[in-house]
Amino acid sequence: MPELPEVQTIVSTLQPVVVGTAIKKVELFRREIVHLEKSTAAEPFDLAAQLVGRQITALTRRGKRIIFTLKDGAQFYIHLGMTGRLIAQHKPIEPVKHTHLRLMLSNGKLLDFIDPRRFGGVWWLGQDARPDGDLGPEPLTLRSAELYQSLAKTHRAVKSALLDQHVIAGLGNIYVDEALFAASIHPATLSDTLSLEQTAALLRAIKSTLNSAIKHRGSSVHDYRDGNNEAGVFQTLHKVYNRKGQPCLRCGTPLQRIVLGGRGTCFCPKCQPEPNS
DNA sequence: GTCCATGTTCTTTA
DNA sequence: CTAAAGAACATGGA
Numbered sequence: 001m002p003e004l005p006e007v008q009t010i011v012s013t014l015q016p017v018v019v020g021t022a023i024k025k026v027e028l029f030r031r032e033i034v035h036l037e038k039s040t041a042a043e044p045f046d047l048a049a050q051l052v053g054r055q056i057t058a059l060t061r062r063g064k065r066i067i068f069t070l071k072d073g074a075q076f077y078i079h080l081g082m083t084g085r086l087i088a089q090h091k092p093i094e095p096v097k098h099t100h101l102r103l104m105l106s107n108g109k110l111l112d113f114i115d116p117r118r119f120g121g122v123w124w125l126g127q128d129a130r131p132d133g134d135l136g137p138e139p140l141t142l143r144s145a146e147l148y149q150s151l152a153k154t155h156r157a158v159k160s161a162l163l164d165q166h167v168i169a170g171l172g173n174i175y176v177d178e179a180l181f182a183a184s185i186h187p188a189t190l191s192d193t194l195s196l197e198q199t200a201a202l203l204r205a206i207k208s209t210l211n212s213a214i215k216h217r218g219s220s221v222h223d224y225r226d227g228n229n230e231a232g233v234f235q236t237l238h239k240v241y242n243r244k245g246q247p248c249l250r251c252g253t254p255l256q257r258i259v260l261g262g263r264g265t266c267f268c269p270k271c272q273p274e275p276n277s
Numbered sequence: 278g279t280c281c282a283t284g285t286t287c288t289t290t291a
Numbered sequence: 292c293t294a295a296a297g298a299a300c301a302t303g304g305a
Binding site: 081082083098115116117118119154155156160222261262 | 294295296297298300301302303304
């Protein structure tokens with residue numbers, strides 16, 4: 001599941017490969033993965049016509065989005081969904097199954113977007129649309145007073161609020177569970193009942209979890225690979241995610257699994273006690 | 278063959 | 292009307 005640390009690792013590994021190159025050729029194997037941010041344009045959108053011949057001047061991340069900036073300021077982004085990969089091919093090879101888009105670059109490298117489940121895709125923004133108008137703040141630079149305010153505005157399980165990209169951008173199922181454990185907060189705690197102190201502790205836990213995951217090049221649970229097709233190692237350091245029934249690494253109590261907001265949720269019933277309400 | 282994994286969007290419910 | 296909860300999507304693996 002590519003979340004913020006995985007997307008950051010992909011961007012970091014791809015920057016030296018793609019920034020400064022021009023797009024020589026575009027192979028689009030599946031038209032449906034291309035979207036226009038807004039607009040009901042009746043005429044079919046020609047991604048290749050927009051991209052070919054243009055230089056990539058920047059590759060950045062916002063939330064879980066990988067943002068390409070072109071020389072004239074036009075932008076598009078790739079979202080990896082659940083199973084997406086964005087991989088630089090350093091030698092010419094045949095595209096694998098589920099390769100939906102291939103960019104051929106002026107330095108001879110290929111950039112493949114591969115996504116079996118097709119929850120991901122490419123969003124063309126052009127020169128006017130912003131890549132993140134609908135996203136909440138970045139967790140790594142967020143301040144606790146701001147998070148406290150936005151959590152107070154919504155009455156639902158804190159886990160559901162943290163998964164909401166409008167509230168905070170970049171967290172997914174793995175890092176929300178890990179951060180809630182690190183902060184000793186039960187995932188079903190109602191978001192508007194957290195104190196400022198608890199919120200500050202939660203944000204510290206989010207930041208340290210994400211920074212550690214970035215340092216370990218992300219979590220390769222199922223499909224994730226970085227831009228050079230290499231796995232991350234943070235999955236070996238998960239304390240609760242996917243560890244149902246195994247002993248809590250802090251107190252030894254068997255970890256529990258519940259379904260919250262339709263998502264599997266692992267936590268320690270002793271370290272993260274249910275809030276009495 | 279059934280069920281489950283999950284990010285986002287769409288639909289339904291309260 | 293709003294907010295929250297739930298379903299749907301797609302495919303491979305258990």
